[in-house]
Amino acid sequence: MADLHFLANPARFRRFSQRVLPSLAFATALMLLVGLYMALIQSPPDYQQGDTVRIMFVHVPSAWLAMAGYALLAGLGAALLIWRHPLAALMARASAPVGAGFCAVCLLTGSLWGRPMWGAYWVWDARLTSMLLLFFLYLGHIALSRAYDEPERGDRAAAILALIGVVNLPIIKFSVDWWNTLHQPASVARLGGPSIHPSILIPLLWMAVTLFMLFVLLVLLRTDTEIDRRRLENAEQQA
């Protein structure tokens, strides 16, 4: 926790991110190249799904990150409302569109996979619907945080919304267990170990780590931009 409080100061955060960003960007690019080779060329086609299984290497990590991104928004919202961390507001502003982007990628890739496998681009199943609602919650957060003339009010209103909207996360996670859905049940994080063959599981986890790094990279980069933007706005008001 001490480290996180250390980063709550925007100037210190900037020094930290400036030092980390170049190497993180390089590592992410390298990981992505290897990951794409593993996912698109090296891993075998599925015996039922054929080559469409490769969509999963992007789809599944995007879904995880879309949910993790919303949990991050809720955590930042709590940090803003409880401790009034100035950086939490800027980071929430920076990370909401990134999370929404991963959510959109998850929905789009799922739709492209659904057409050959289920015979439909979209079905109104509990997992798909709750993921779509998550996307709408992201849109609401983005719109609300930018709807005020004083940015601080938008930050705090959006923080409250993030904390309320977090009830959707367990619904998404357990939707495949609670309802009899067309979407397949959990096959990686489950009791008794993953039910996926290592030849598919290893590239999947590799891509998950890679996209997680990409997520962190984008959030750090965008938070830097938000810090600059807020400073510029304050300078304009004083001038």
Next chain:
Amino acid sequence: MSGFAALVSRDLRLVWRRPGDVAVVLAFFVVATTLFPLGIGPEANVLARIASGVLWCAALFAALLSLDRLFAADFEDGTLDLLLLAPWPLELAALAKCGAHWIVTGLPLALLAPFLGVAFGLDRDSLLALAATLLVGTPTLSLIGGLAAALTLGARKSGALLALLALPLCVPTLIFGAGAVEALATGGDFGAHLAVLAALALVALATTPWAIAAALRQAGE
């Protein structure tokens, strides 16, 4: 508790003196539901099949339509500042405002819906079930809508933003509300749907007043 009753009766008195505001919402509900048979076509079995979903969606839109003024008038004329300064909890004030909103919109919508259901060819049991689900479900809409109204207080384009915030959060209520009526018609478990609907209302009752109060406090700063 007397403050709670006073705030509810004040809001009801305000509406009583300008009944047109409620009449517009109910008129919207009637007109919006009338559009569906005209757009989809008058086949009786299709209409009876979609009636519960259409009436529930129209009730949701009508309830949202009336929400943008829930706190805005108090925000503009300074009443909200007095509520913030008052010695009793702002959470109760939020609950009182949402309760008054439910009495003047949710309740009339629930009572009106069965009459519109007749035009869709619903049978007697389904009409009663529709009214029951709306009675149990509309308080949730008032509470969630109240939260969206408090969050968008003083925002640009607050009306459209309010709908964007409230609609996703209202989806579970819509699914189980319309689903209950359909469960009755298709031999499903009506009681289970109604119980989930009531559970959603209780969760909203227990959580939203705190969030509304937090939103109102930051609006008052």
